[in-house]
Amino acid sequence: MKFRFQNTTKVYFGDETLENLAPELLNFGKKVLLVYGGGSIKKNGLYDKITSNLKNSGIEFFELSGVEPNPRHTTVNKGVKICRENNINAILAVGGGSTIDCSKGISATVFSKTDNVWDLVEGKYPIEKTLPIVTVLTLSATGSEMDTGAVLSNMDLNIKSGLIHENIRPKVSFEDPKITYSVSKYQTASGSADIMSHIFDVAYLSKQKQMDMLVNIQEEVLKTVIKYTPIALDNPSDYDARANLMWASSWALNDFMYCGVMQSPILHAIEHELSAFYDITHGHGLAILTPNYLRYIINDETAPVIYRLGVNCLNVKSGLEPKEGARLTADALAKLYFETFGLPSKLSDLGIDDSKFEVMAHNCCNGLFGQGKLSALATLEEKDVVEILKMSL
Amino acid sequence: MKFRFQNTTKVYFGDETLENLAPELLNFGKKVLLVYGGGSIKKNGLYDKITSNLKNSGIEFFELSGVEPNPRHTTVNKGVKICRENNINAILAVGGGSTIDCSKGISATVFSKTDNVWDLVEGKYPIEKTLPIVTVLTLSATGSEMDTGAVLSNMDLNIKSGLIHENIRPKVSFEDPKITYSVSKYQTASGSADIMSHIFDVAYLSKQKQMDMLVNIQEEVLKTVIKYTPIALDNPSDYDARANLMWASSWALNDFMYCGVMQSPILHAIEHELSAFYDITHGHGLAILTPNYLRYIINDETAPVIYRLGVNCLNVKSGLEPKEGARLTADALAKLYFETFGLPSKLSDLGIDDSKFEVMAHNCCNGLFGQGKLSALATLEEKDVVEILKMSL
Numbered sequence: 001m002k003f004r005f006q007n008t009t010k011v012y013f014g015d016e017t018l019e020n021l022a023p024e025l026l027n028f029g030k031k032v033l034l035v036y037g038g039g040s041i042k043k044n045g046l047y048d049k050i051t052s053n054l055k056n057s058g059i060e061f062f063e064l065s066g067v068e069p070n071p072r073h074t075t076v077n078k079g080v081k082i083c084r085e086n087n088i089n090a091i092l093a094v095g096g097g098s099t100i101d102c103s104k105g106i107s108a109t110v111f112s113k114t115d116n117v118w119d120l121v122e123g124k125y126p127i128e129k130t131l132p133i134v135t136v137l138t139l140s141a142t143g144s145e146m147d148t149g150a151v152l153s154n155m156d157l158n159i160k161s162g163l164i165h166e167n168i169r170p171k172v173s174f175e176d177p178k179i180t181y182s183v184s185k186y187q188t189a190s191g192s193a194d195i196m197s198h199i200f201d202v203a204y205l206s207k208q209k210q211m212d213m214l215v216n217i218q219e220e221v222l223k224t225v226i227k228y229t230p231i232a233l234d235n236p237s238d239y240d241a242r243a244n245l246m247w248a249s250s251w252a253l254n255d256f257m258y259c260g261v262m263q264s265p266i267l268h269a270i271e272h273e274l275s276a277f278y279d280i281t282h283g284h285g286l287a288i289l290t291p292n293y294l295r296y297i298i299n300d301e302t303a304p305v306i307y308r309l310g311v312n313c314l315n316v317k318s319g320l321e322p323k324e325g326a327r328l329t330a331d332a333l334a335k336l337y338f339e340t341f342g343l344p345s346k347l348s349d350l351g352i353d354d355s356k357f358e359v360m361a362h363n364c365c366n367g368l369f370g371q372g373k374l375s376a377l378a379t380l381e382e383k384d385v386v387e388i389l390k391m392s393l
Numbered sequence: 394m395k396f397r398f399q400n401t402t403k404v405y406f407g408d409e410t411l412e413n414l415a416p417e418l419l420n421f422g423k424k425v426l427l428v429y430g431g432g433s434i435k436k437n438g439l440y441d442k443i444t445s446n447l448k449n450s451g452i453e454f455f456e457l458s459g460v461e462p463n464p465r466h467t468t469v470n471k472g473v474k475i476c477r478e479n480n481i482n483a484i485l486a487v488g489g490g491s492t493i494d495c496s497k498g499i500s501a502t503v504f505s506k507t508d509n510v511w512d513l514v515e516g517k518y519p520i521e522k523t524l525p526i527v528t529v530l531t532l533s534a535t536g537s538e539m540d541t542g543a544v545l546s547n548m549d550l551n552i553k554s555g556l557i558h559e560n561i562r563p564k565v566s567f568e569d570p571k572i573t574y575s576v577s578k579y580q581t582a583s584g585s586a587d588i589m590s591h592i593f594d595v596a597y598l599s600k601q602k603q604m605d606m607l608v609n610i611q612e613e614v615l616k617t618v619i620k621y622t623p624i625a626l627d628n629p630s631d632y633d634a635r636a637n638l639m640w641a642s643s644w645a646l647n648d649f650m651y652c653g654v655m656q657s658p659i660l661h662a663i664e665h666e667l668s669a670f671y672d673i674t675h676g677h678g679l680a681i682l683t684p685n686y687l688r689y690i691i692n693d694e695t696a697p698v699i700y701r702l703g704v705n706c707l708n709v710k711s712g713l714e715p716k717e718g719a720r721l722t723a724d725a726l727a728k729l730y731f732e733t734f735g736l737p738s739k740l741s742d743l744g745i746d747d748s749k750f751e752v753m754a755h756n757c758c759n760g761l762f763g764q765g766k767l768s769a770l771a772t773l774e775e776k777d778v779v780e781i782l783k784m785s786l
Contacts, residue, residue, distance in 0.1 A: 001636055002407025007400065013652065014395025213617040213637050217610050224606040243394055244606050247652070256649070259406065259640070 003260040022057030029089025070153040076105035076117040097142025104150035104168040107131040130167040140245040141191030143253030145173040160276035177242035189341035190283030192229040197286040201265035203258040205377040263376040269369040273360035291334035292391040297378035361385035396653040415450035422482025463546040469498035469510040490535025497543035497561040500524040523560040533638040534584030536646025538566040553669035570635035582734035583676030585622040590679040594658035596651040598770040656769040662762040666753035684727035685784040690771035754778035
């Protein structure tokens with residue numbers, strides 16, 4: 001139980017806080033790169049609101065649009081070029097995790113000695129000076145709005161990997177739950193599975209000793225997502241539901257939740273392979289994998305941890321034999337994801353077959369999060385990953 | 394549910410982290426003011442450990458010792474003088490809340506246009522540039538190690554008031570649970586009552602709407618203190634207990650716990666008067682006041698909030714009529730503080746009589762936290778404060 005904690009991101013939470021956007025940007029300068037995705041912000045009016053806000057404040061902005069759901073390193077590189085050519089002072093990311101992660105890639109690369117963010121991903125150059133990032137969050141899911149990580153995809157190599165560095169943590173994030181009213185049911189459900197998997201991956205599903213208080217707080221965040229996702233699915237404009245999910249997203253993966261735990265985020269490691277080869281929605285991939293991961297790793301050591309999740313968060317009956325309780329927990333989680341959240345339950349539903357399972361297993365055990373194997377609550381070797389993928393077909 | 398969140402303090406948590414102390418101080422410069430209290434750090438070896446660490450790192454330090462449990466503005470002013478005469482670069486506070494609060498007073502005053510911190514308390518001068526503060530925490534209680542407040546006492550005026558400003562938040566805090574092994578039973582119990590009262594005062598006992606997730610997390614912090622205080626009292630060297638209490642102390646009063654709630658911290662407002670006139674231990678005063686405050690304010694509106702505390706944190710039976718449940722909650726809290734924690738239950742146990750109750754009530758309703766009255770879960774006028782004090786005699 002030894003750790004360092006610091007999270008410097010400033011958050012404006014609630015509606016009508018965008019009046020603070022221009023003043024915050026002007027702290028860094030007058031030239032901004034506006035980064036966004038497929039254009040949903042043009043449909044829902046957010047683009048107009050923000051750009052008129054920038055214009056009225058004398059901020060000159062350049063645009064990088066079309067950031068992919070799994071952001072490509074090539075898109076990052078385009079942003080780097082714009083920043084360098086125009087002496088940009090700050091990046092304004094308006095979107096979900098992919099837009100923010102793309103912005104983080106740009107931020108890390110602009111002052112480096114390469115044009116290609118993938119050189120940083122591969123560790124050829126260090127991350128040093130970075131461009132400040134301000135975010136306007138449009139999707140409750142990744143926690144990227146308050147954390148130090150960026151996940152990027154190289155589709156030439158079929159590798160989804162990333163950057164982790166304190167200097168790419170957003171300086172300021174705007175979180176207005178009302179902005180997420182227009183998020184689709186599918187993205188809402190996938191986002192919620194992503195939030196829960198952060199708790200699972202970074203801390204809750206662990207064999208390391210943690211402070212009791214933190215494990216209990218992790219469960220409260222899980223219960224928040226379990227409670228409010230169905231409400232948001234039924235009524236997309238329920239402010240309480242959207243607010244709780246948004247703040248849960250930011251805290252599930254900001255440093256407070258995993259004080260002292262250092263382990264492989266197993267579910268993310270495996271899911272990144274699915275997205276790298278098949279470009280699927282990250283949270284949905286996690287939802288499919290998680291119950292099968294739990295079923296696969298049940299043994300005397302892991303069962304009590306898994307069963308605790310069931311009893312405390314998923315209404316699984318207490319007092320059972322732990323392995324039986326753990327199996328029922330995996331079933332209850334599957335029911336939550338595939339019935340309550342309404343997500344399709346199989347990789348084959350996403351057009352995935354078993355042809356790449358071996359290479360995926362190899363890559364994830366030897367990529368960003370693995371050292372030949374993946375180690376958290378359980379330790380997985382390549383053959384184990386293949387089995388879990390097969391169970392998920 | 395609209396708020397701004399940012400907490401920039403960097404925390405090193407765990408034992409054997411003091412190797413980072415000198416490097417962190419050297420980020421600010423080579424001249425440090427070492428601030429501490431009555432000398433317990435000389436008895437337990439911490440003083441020697443820290444000063445030899447400073448010497449070996451080429452850090453020149455000056456000392457301000459003897460900071461009082463309720464730190465005096467005159468002590469702060471002494472520290473200001475030392476800093477100015479020696480061009481101090483940073484303040485190193487080694488102690489609990491009083492030592493840290495004294496350091497915050499010094500930090501705020503050094504670059505101001507007055508020699509007297511009380512001029513800042515009275516708002517005659519603004520807080521602008523401040524001296525960086527690094528803390529080594531020796532008592533789990535006030536949360537001052539991660540927050541923006543400082544409570545100071547002017548014994549000439551019998552006023553306990555304070556400063557609140559982002560610029561006096563500590564830059565770095567060292568939290569080693571083992572350092573608190575030597576804290577006495579009385580200070581441990583009083584500190585725990587202080588931690589709980591922060592949750593009560595800043596957020597939990599409120600009529601404002603909060604995010605469900607946050608209220609549930611507040612309860613987890615309360616339950617942490619309720620669980621681990623008896624363990625620490627029985628076995629002062631229980632690492633788990635001391636670690637949970639320490640991290641609970643930092644989070645009970647750092648901005649995360651009260652996102653969006655703005656109210657008078659009623660219990661603190663009243664207790665500050667007790668300490669201002671009688672120089673008692675802050676946490677003990679809070680423990681005596683709280684059950685009586687709860688008993689006094691029970692009505693149809695407040696009872697469900699109070700009763701929820703009982704059911705979720707204090708083993709009070711659910712399903713009762715809310716006002717009856719709220720009364721049982723106050724009783725259960727009194728039992729916790731006065732039997733389990735072992736604190737004397739009455740103001741008269743501390744040598745306090747009713748002679749100053751009217752002036753105290755007047756002062757707290759018109760001081761730092763009041764605008765003629767105090768308003769949180771209930772609204773208290775001067776006569777109400779007098780009644781609560783009488784119930785606590």
